[in-house]
Amino acid sequence: MKNVDIKVKPNFLGLLPFIVFVVIYLGTGVYLEFMGVEMAFYQLPASVAMFIASITGFLGFKGKFEDKIHSFVEGASQYDIILMCLIFLLAGAFSTLCKEIGSVEAVANIGLKYIGSRWIVSGIFLVTCFISFSAGTSVGAIVAIAPIAFEVASKSSVNLNLMAAAVMCGAVFGDNLSLISDTTIVSSRTQGSNIVDVFKASSVYAFPSAILTFFGFYFLSSDLSNVESLISSSVDLVKVVPYLLIIVLSLLGLNVFFVLFIGIVFVSVISIFYENLQFLYVMKKISEGFLGMGDLIFLSILTGGVSFIVIKNGGFKWILVKLKTLIRGRRSAEFAIASLASVVDIFLANNTIAILICGRVAKEISVKNKIPSYRSSSLLDMFSCIFQGFIPYGAQMIILIGFFDGLISPLGVISFLIYQLFLLLFVILSMVGLDIKRFSWSFSKN
Numbered sequence: 001m002k003n004v005d006i007k008v009k010p011n012f013l014g015l016l017p018f019i020v021f022v023v024i025y026l027g028t029g030v031y032l033e034f035m036g037v038e039m040a041f042y043q044l045p046a047s048v049a050m051f052i053a054s055i056t057g058f059l060g061f062k063g064k065f066e067d068k069i070h071s072f073v074e075g076a077s078q079y080d081i082i083l084m085c086l087i088f089l090l091a092g093a094f095s096t097l098c099k100e101i102g103s104v105e106a107v108a109n110i111g112l113k114y115i116g117s118r119w120i121v122s123g124i125f126l127v128t129c130f131i132s133f134s135a136g137t138s139v140g141a142i143v144a145i146a147p148i149a150f151e152v153a154s155k156s157s158v159n160l161n162l163m164a165a166a167v168m169c170g171a172v173f174g175d176n177l178s179l180i181s182d183t184t185i186v187s188s189r190t191q192g193s194n195i196v197d198v199f200k201a202s203s204v205y206a207f208p209s210a211i212l213t214f215f216g217f218y219f220l221s222s223d224l225s226n227v228e229s230l231i232s233s234s235v236d237l238v239k240v241v242p243y244l245l246i247i248v249l250s251l252l253g254l255n256v257f258f259v260l261f262i263g264i265v266f267v268s269v270i271s272i273f274y275e276n277l278q279f280l281y282v283m284k285k286i287s288e289g290f291l292g293m294g295d296l297i298f299l300s301i302l303t304g305g306v307s308f309i310v311i312k313n314g315g316f317k318w319i320l321v322k323l324k325t326l327i328r329g330r331r332s333a334e335f336a337i338a339s340l341a342s343v344v345d346i347f348l349a350n351n352t353i354a355i356l357i358c359g360r361v362a363k364e365i366s367v368k369n370k371i372p373s374y375r376s377s378s379l380l381d382m383f384s385c386i387f388q389g390f391i392p393y394g395a396q397m398i399i400l401i402g403f404f405d406g407l408i409s410p411l412g413v414i415s416f417l418i419y420q421l422f423l424l425l426f427v428i429l430s431m432v433g434l435d436i437k438r439f440s441w442s443f444s445k446n
Helices: 012-034 046-059 065-076 079-101 103-114 117-135 138-155 160-177 182-191 195-220 237-251 256-273 279-292 294-312 315-324 330-348 351-368 373-390 395-403 410-414 418-431
Strands: none
Touching (some): 079 256, 103 237, 117 195, 160 373, 160 410, 160 418, 182 351, 182 373, 294 330, 315 351, 330 351
16 A cells, blocks of 8 residues: 555544444444344445445545545556455456356365264365465455355355355455565565565464364364265266366466466356356456455455545554553563554455555564564564454455355354464464564574
């Protein structure tokens, strides 16, 4: 984000647009959830709540209207925002075409046929971990696996929220730990640390958390011994190839944008020459996929714009200053860095930008309190990723719910996010004295 460190005065009221968004969106969703309304968080679209928040940003602060427009557009047009929107477009087109030719159902049938019934949810978690770690993106992993996970859950008695949580947990694992993840790269650069050391520092907590999560999902899964009767007797392997291609290319570490583009071209060829669909019909389905991602794209653009207005009006500066006043030593300094990343990500719903905003202050805190740079990088990375997976209005949660046809709720998914809970527990224990990393890795002197 440009001008992240612009010199502004701390101002609590600068947070007003995001406070309005959280109150309207979360307040409405939670209220309707407790009232028993189905799809409670879908009743008020997040994009509409963010639109109201953006109006607050325009009307609630002093200054020329043209300057506010400039700030909003500057925030909305960030590289990360535009790239994310393009990925959403391609993801929508790919998933729509795959659903049309039966690819998702074919992959689900194979999974149900060859994976032990009680291990299905754990298997989905493990595969998502591999993809997110290899590709370095949580969104890319969700796009690849969520449709399959939904189809598997629909064909069996697996709790939909549990299955969705397995996907989210796996996506967060790679987003935090991958050496090519933007969060890992940005956290290491802002703190001046060796990226391999950041991986080592995080892996001490991430791998044990993942192992516990793998077996945790096994015990949370019900007996699915009856799923064999739901499996189609024959599986068309040709229809499996599009998803296999996506998974293989992702594991090779190719850019998610390129992977999805290749996937769309490949599944279009199968649609026309194998399924005998008309060319114009295939193009129409691609368009339907684009349009299906409209709400998520609007939310991303509005969030980027509002976040920059908040920055320019001192909202995030107020958070940074207040947290710095609470520091009394190394342990409280580590908690301050972790809180910085968490709070800013909760407001921004973008962990990469959250790390960018917190980076300079976190570096200052770590140097003053003799915290190794790899440790501060790891804390920024882990806590921003943990809360990115929790927030109901984050891109990951919204796109995940979309792939599950809105049949799950954010609160339902959150209740099964055991990987984030294990990771949070291990890291907090290390911050209060149980520093298990000293027994596992050696680090560079930086």
